[in-house]
Amino acid sequence: xxxxxxxxxxxxxxxxxxxxxxxxxxxxxxxxxxxxxxxxxxxxxxxxxxxxxxxxxxxxxxxxxxxxxxxxxxxxxxxxxxxxxxxxxxxxxxxxxxxxxxxxxxxxxxxxxxxxxxxxxxxxxxxxxxxxxxxxxxxxxxxxxxxxxxxxxxxxxxxxxxxxxxxxxxxxxxxxxxxxxxxxxxxxxxxxxxxxxxxxxxxxxxxxxxxxxxxxxxxxxxxxxxxxxxxxxxxxxxxxxxxxxxxxxxxxxxxxxxxxxxxxxx
Amino acid sequence: xxxxxxxxxxxxxxxxxxxxxxxxxxxxxxxxxxxxxxxxxxxxxxxxxxxxxxxxxxxxxxxxxxxxxxxxxxxxxxxxxxxxxxxxxxxxxxxxxxxxxxxxxxxxxxxxxxxxxxxxxxxxxxxxxxxxxxxxxxxxxxxxxxxxxxxxxxxxxxxxxxxxxxxxxxxxxxxxxxxxxxxxxxxxxxxxxxxxxxxxxxxxxxxxxxxxxxxxxxxxxxxxxxxxxxxxxxxxxxxxxxxxxxxxxxxxxxxxxxxxxxxxxx
Amino acid sequence: xxxxxxxxxxxxxxxxxxxxxxxxxxxxxxxxxxxxxxxxxxxxxxxxxxxxxxxxxxxxxxxxxxxxxxxxxxxxxxxxxxxxxxxxxxxxxxxxxxxxxxxxxxxxxxxxxxxxxxxxxxxxxxxxxxxxxxxxxxxxxxxxxxxxxxxxxxxxxxxxxxxxxxxxxxxxxxxxxxxxxxxxxxxxxxxxxxxxxxxxxxxxxxxxxxxxxxxxxxxxxxxxxxxxxxxxxxxxxxxxxxxxxxxxxxxxxxxxxxxxxxxxxx
Numbered sequence: 171x172x173x174x175x176x177x178x179x180x181x182x183x184x185x186x187x188x189x190x191x192x193x194x195x196x197x198x199x200x201x202x203x204x205x206x207x208x209x210x211x212x213x214x215x216x217x218x219x220x221x222x223x224x225x226x227x228x229x230x231x232x233x234x235x236x237x238x239x240x241x242x243x244x245x246x247x248x249x250x251x252x253x254x255x256x257x258x259x260x261x262x263x264x265x266x267x268x269x270x271x272x273x274x275x276x277x278x279x280x281x282x283x284x285x286x287x288x289x290x291x292x293x294x295x296x297x298x299x300x301x302x303x304x305x306x307x308x309x310x311x312x313x314x315x316x317x318x319x320x321x322x323x324x325x326x327x328x329x330x331x332x333x334x335x336x337x338x339x340x341x342x343x344x345x346x347x348x349x350x351x352x353x354x355x356x357x358x359x360x361x362x363x364x365x366x367x368x369x370x371x372x373x374x375x376x377x378x379x380x381x382x383x384x385x386x387x388x389x390x391x392x393x394x395x396x397x398x399x400x401x402x403x404x405x406x407x408x409x410x411x412x413x414x415x416x417x418x419x420x421x422x423x424x425x426x427x428x429x430x431x432x433x434x435x436x
Numbered sequence: 437x438x439x440x441x442x443x444x445x446x447x448x449x450x451x452x453x454x455x456x457x458x459x460x461x462x463x464x465x466x467x468x469x470x471x472x473x474x475x476x477x478x479x480x481x482x483x484x485x486x487x488x489x490x491x492x493x494x495x496x497x498x499x500x501x502x503x504x505x506x507x508x509x510x511x512x513x514x515x516x517x518x519x520x521x522x523x524x525x526x527x528x529x530x531x532x533x534x535x536x537x538x539x540x541x542x543x544x545x546x547x548x549x550x551x552x553x554x555x556x557x558x559x560x561x562x563x564x565x566x567x568x569x570x571x572x573x574x575x576x577x578x579x580x581x582x583x584x585x586x587x588x589x590x591x592x593x594x595x596x597x598x599x600x601x602x603x604x605x606x607x608x609x610x611x612x613x614x615x616x617x618x619x620x621x622x623x624x625x626x627x628x629x630x631x632x633x634x635x636x637x638x639x640x641x642x643x644x645x646x647x648x649x650x651x652x653x654x655x656x657x658x659x660x661x662x663x664x665x666x667x668x669x670x671x672x673x674x675x676x677x678x679x680x681x682x683x684x685x686x687x688x689x690x691x692x693x694x695x696x697x698x699x700x701x702x
Numbered sequence: 703x704x705x706x707x708x709x710x711x712x713x714x715x716x717x718x719x720x721x722x723x724x725x726x727x728x729x730x731x732x733x734x735x736x737x738x739x740x741x742x743x744x745x746x747x748x749x750x751x752x753x754x755x756x757x758x759x760x761x762x763x764x765x766x767x768x769x770x771x772x773x774x775x776x777x778x779x780x781x782x783x784x785x786x787x788x789x790x791x792x793x794x795x796x797x798x799x800x801x802x803x804x805x806x807x808x809x810x811x812x813x814x815x816x817x818x819x820x821x822x823x824x825x826x827x828x829x830x831x832x833x834x835x836x837x838x839x840x841x842x843x844x845x846x847x848x849x850x851x852x853x854x855x856x857x858x859x860x861x862x863x864x865x866x867x868x869x870x871x872x873x874x875x876x877x878x879x880x881x882x883x884x885x886x887x888x889x890x891x892x893x894x895x896x897x898x899x900x901x902x903x904x905x906x907x908x909x910x911x912x913x914x915x916x917x918x919x920x921x922x923x924x925x926x927x928x929x930x931x932x933x934x935x936x937x938x939x940x941x942x943x944x945x946x947x948x949x950x951x952x953x954x955x956x957x958x959x960x961x962x963x964x965x966x967x968x
Contacts, residue, residue, distance in 0.1 A: 198466050198482050200730050204894035209939055214894065215800070216730050219773040222804035241485040241509070243773070268481070272488035360685060362470035362480065407475055408681030415940030419892060464732045464748050507751040507775070534747070538754035626951060628736035628746065673741055674947030 172349070172432045177388050178423020180378045185211035189231035189377030191370065192255075194218060194248050196238025196267065199363025202411070203236075206367040209418035210392060212374035218247045227251035228258045231377035235286075236366050237278055238267040245278050252286025261289040261382065263373045264331075265366060269293060270300025283329050289382050291325060292334035292369055301325055319348055319435070332382040334372070334390070336365055342386050349387055352431035353394035360407040361414075368393040371418070387432060395429045396421055438615070438698045443654050444689020446644045451477035455497035455643030457636065458521075460484055460514050462504025462533065465629025468677070469502075472633040475684035476658060478640035484513045493517035494524045497643035501552075502632050503544055504533040511544050518552025527555040527648070529639045530597075531632060535559060536566025549595050555648050557591060558600035558635055567591055585614055585701070598648040600638070600656070602631055608652050615653055618697035619660035626673040627680075634659040637684070653698060661695045662687055704881070704964045709920050710955020712910045717743035721763035721909030723902065724787075726750060726780050728770025728799065731895025734943070735768075738899045741950035742924060744906035750779045759783035760790045763909035767818075768898050769810055770799040777810050784818025793821040793914070795905045796863075797898060801825060802832025815861050821914050823857060824866035824901055833857055851880055851967070864914040866904070866922070868897055874918050881919055884963035885926035892939040893946070900925040903950070919964060927961045928953055 193216045195203045200216055207214035217226050220243075227233045233255040235248050255262050266279040279301060282288065293301065295318060302324045319341045325333040326345035335341040340351040358364040372389030379385040400413035459482045461469045466482055473480035483492050486509075493499045499521040501514050521528050532545040545567060548554065559567065561584060568590045585607045591599040592611035601607040606617040624630040638655030645651040666679035722745045727735045732748055739746035749758050752775075759765050765787040767780050787794050798811040811833060814820065825833065827850060834856045851873045857865040858877035867873040872883040890896040904921030911917040932945035 196482070197463050197729050198470050201467060201733060201894060204730050205892075205939065205943075208892045208894055215803070216728070216771055217800070217804075218771065219806060221774070221806040225804045225806075239482055239484065242487070268483070271481070272483075272491045274485060274487040274491075360471075360474045362467060362474055404682070406682030406685045407471065408678035408685070411471075412678055412940035412944055416936070416938030419938045419940070462748070463729050464736050467733060505748055505750065508753070534749070537747070538749075538757045540751060540753040540757075626737075626740045628733060628740055670948070672948030672951045673737065674944035674951070677737075678944055 171427065171430050172434050173384060173387060174427045176379070176384065177391070177426040180375060180388055181421070181423050184374055184378045187378070188213045189374065190215060191232045191234055191373045191377065192217065192226050192230035192251065193370070194235045194244065194251065195366060196236055198238060199366035202363050202367050203370045205415050206418060207370045207374060209415050210371050210374050210421070212377065214370065218244055220247050220250060223247050223251040224254040227254040227260060230255070230260055232263065232373045233260050234263045234369055234373040235282060236265040236267060236369060237275060238366060240275070240278060248282060249285055252282055256287035261376050262286055263290045263292060263369060263376060264288045265369045266291065266293045266297050266301055267366070269297040276300055288329065288331050290332045290334060290372065290376065290386055291329065292336065292372060292386070294336050294365060298322070298325060298333065298335045319343065323348065332386055334386050336368065340390050342383055344383050347383050348435040349383065350433040350435065351387060351390045351394065352433065353391055353398060353429065355397050355401045357401055357405065357407060357410055358397055361411050391426060391430045391432060392418065392421055395425050398429065437693065437696050438700050439650060439653060440693050442645070442650065443692040446641060446654055447687070447689050450640060450644050453644070454479045455640065456481060457498045457500055457639045457643065458483065458492050458496035458517065459636070460501045460510065460517065461632065462502055464504060465632035468629050469632050469636045471681050472684060473636045473640060475681050476637050476640050476687070478643065480636070484510055486513050486516060489513050489517040490520040493520040493526060496521070496526055498529065498639045499526050500529045500635060500639040501548060502531040502533060502635060503541060504632060506541070506544060514548060515551055518548055522553035527642050528552055529556045529558060529635060529642060530554045531635045532557065532559045532563050532567060533632070535563040542566055554595065554597050556598045556600060556638065556642065556652055557595065558602065558638060558652070560602050560631060564588070564591060564599065564601045585609065589614065598652055600652050602634065606656050608649055610649050613649050614701040615649065616699040616701065617653060617656045617660065618699065619657055619664060619695065621663050621667045623667055623671065623673060623676055624663055627677050657692060657696045657698060658687055659684065661691050664695065703959065703962045704966050705916060705919060706959045708911070708916065709958040712907060712920055713953070713955050716906055716910045719910070720745045721906065722747060723764045723766055723905045723909065724749065724758050724762035724783065725902070726767045726776065726783065727898060728768055730770060731898035734895050735898050735902045737947050738950060739902045739906060741947050742903050742906050742953070744909065746902065750776055752779050752782060755779050755783040756786040759787040759792060762787070762792055764795065764905045765792050766795045766901060766905040767814060768797040768799060768901060769807060770898060772807070772810060780814060781817050784814055788819035793908050794818055795822045795824065795901060795908060796820045797901045798823065798825045798829050798833060801829040808832055820861065820863050822864045822866060822904065822908065822918055823861065824868065824904060824918070826868050826897060830854070830857060830865065830867045851875065855880065864918055866918050868900065872922050874915055876915050879915050880967040881915065882965040882967065883919060883922045883926065884965065885923055885930060885961065887929050887933045889933055889937065889939060889942055890929055893943050923958060923962045923964060924950065924953055927957050930961065
């Protein structure tokens with residue numbers, strides 16, 4: 171399996187280094203995102219004050235901008251942090267939550283992409299379609315599942331990023347390489363912020379592996395394998411979420427070797 | 437039992453349609469409210485930016501305004517969203533958290549009732565007493581339990597809404613019909629935001645059943661039956677809350693038929 | 703054991719009186735802090751609007767200011783509330799989250815200490831070092847563990863407060879008395895906001911016991927004994943946190959007598 175050698179090594183380094191991940195996280199998922207970041211082995215810090223985000227984003231190992239419950243103040247702070255991270259070579263993960271659902275969100279996402287050096291953009295099908303400028307709203311994504319990798323490639327090329335399109339399968343591309351991750355469970359749809367949480371795990375691996383296609387796949391697989399193990403303990407979303415955090419905490423390199431379903435498209 | 441025919445049908449429609457419930461939810465309960473909304477079968481979106489709430493509230497199926505951690509910015513956005521929802525016939529549920537606890541909260545609640553077309557107002561005894569203009573603070577509600585239905589009727593008539601007064605028993609009235617819901621468990625008092633969560637479930641049913649007295653009873657019973665089933669698994673609030681979400685997810689129409697305790701007052 | 707007589711009595715009074723604890727709590731820990739406050743037996747209210755914090759802080763039993771996700775608006779409200787609490791003899795607990803991590807946080811903490819009558823300051827080693835004006839960042843605390851009590855004493859004397867420095871062991875001093883609490887589990891490091899939660903428990907006891915060294919020790923031990931009991935049920939952080947809330951809810955005076963590890967330094 172792809173990364174069977176690198177994943178166990180990177181997970182170990184992650185837990186040894188405990189990299190600092192500065193989050194702009196929405197209010198809904200803030201607690202879960204912090205706990206997931208701790209469980210995989212990194213150190214989360216949530217901060218949005220204009221007076222301090224330049225200082226924090228400059229010394230963080232990764233900056234994760236999730237626009238889920240944005241407003242004008244937060245957007246201005248995201249831009250300040252994004253520019254500071256860019257100047258200091260701190261990699262940035264952008265989660266364009268709700269892009270396409272309102273004009274404001276689509277505009278904010280494009281502004282961030284324009285003003286900061288984003289390394290990875292991760293969204294669901296509807297959000298990434300909106301970003302790619304393809305017609306279609308947040309719904310109706312399933313019918314075009316076959317075209318999803320094309321969306322990833324288009325975004326990767328247009329914005330010079332690694333693009334991650336999440337869903338039942340996840341599609342990762344930097345414009346050249348094309349990877350499909352087939353782990354996960356439909357139960358994740360019933361846990362709010364599961365997309366935000368997988369972002370925290372990807373961001374954590376971005377601190378360790380500067381090949382961001384690999385870091386994205388490592389984060390996706392880590393989170394989704396933990397979800398599969400949690401689902402074996404509970405098939406209802408309340409207790410499932412707690413087991414998911416437990417399983418991230420207990421995840422081993424060997425879990426990846428046994429359970430990862432990663433397809434590298436030639 | 438009242439609604440034994442309608443509840444199973446409405447629950448099925450809810451899960452098929454997955455209606456969009458735009459929440460203004462307080463920071464304390466935001467994660468739980470989103471998870472409860474997903475568990476019952478609807479789609480939550482939390483958003484408060486002035487730049488987008490008009491657009492979102494106009495296309496949502498229900499708008500749920502909960503003032504729990506209000507401030508000036510949020511109140512202005514709630515008003516914008518409330519007006520947009522009213523213009524577009526999107527029903528509004530208002531949760532006047534802490535009305536009576538501070539003058540500011542009481543004023544904000546009255547302003548929202550004045551400027552938007554609210555369909556359902558749901559609060560605990562103290563909050564609803566404050567709204568009804570009856571003397572008495574947030575405490576001391578129990579001693580006047582017998583008068584609670586009168587408070588519901590008075591609010592229903594004064595503001596032309598369906599009024600829901602929650603507590604050990606819940607009182608629902610549109611000024612004409614009077615219903616008491618006797619499900620639930622005292623353990624809910626030890627889970628922060630349990631009142632906010634039941635609001636999310638009522639709002640979800642408001643998207644399906646436009647008789648808002650019925651939708652309120654459906655939401656109350658669904659949440660409180662799930663709580664009773666959860667209490668059978670745990671009698672302590674940490675694990676109880678997780679089982680509560682599990683049981684909402686697993687709730688069936690048959691649970692209503694077997695467990696609902698609804699009294700229609702003639 | 704120290705307080706073996708007082709703790710059971712204070713816990714009983716706490717649960718009978720259900721004191722109101724006004725929280726300025728960060729977004730990450732707001733839900734957990736509210737649930738922990740309910741579980742130990744007090745009543746939390748989270749509010750930050752400038753229009754109401756003076757009114758609320760004046761009638762609360764304790765004000766708990768946690769600066770975790772501060773910004774300018776929140777800081778101004780904290781100051782308003784802190785002054786109102788001070789005028790009304792409402793004791794204040796201050797949690798200087800991230801002091802030392804950014805200049806802004808260090809300045810805000812000193813401003814609050816200057817403008818309000820703070821009774822207890824509780825932080826981890828790095829935060830308290832920053833406050834004490836001792837060189838050193840947020841990391842590297844372990845190497846100076848032996849000097850931690852000196853930091854507590856220095857802060858207690860400089861700011862005329864009870865100082866609580868948390869960590870594997872916790873150090874409490876009002877400048878004269880020196881107490882070490884040795885309960886707890888390393889698993890708490892993997893639960894975000896565990897330091898914020900212990901603050902809620904200390905604040906709850908501050909409403910009952912006006913000897914704030916004793917209230918701090920009672921809160922620390924209550925929380926950490928609950929953590930030890932929770933760890934016996936789960937050694938992974940997702941489910942552990944739920945059991946922790948359960949165990950706070952089920953905590954008895956006898957648990958203190960059996961399990962407390964408190965050292966009073968002569």
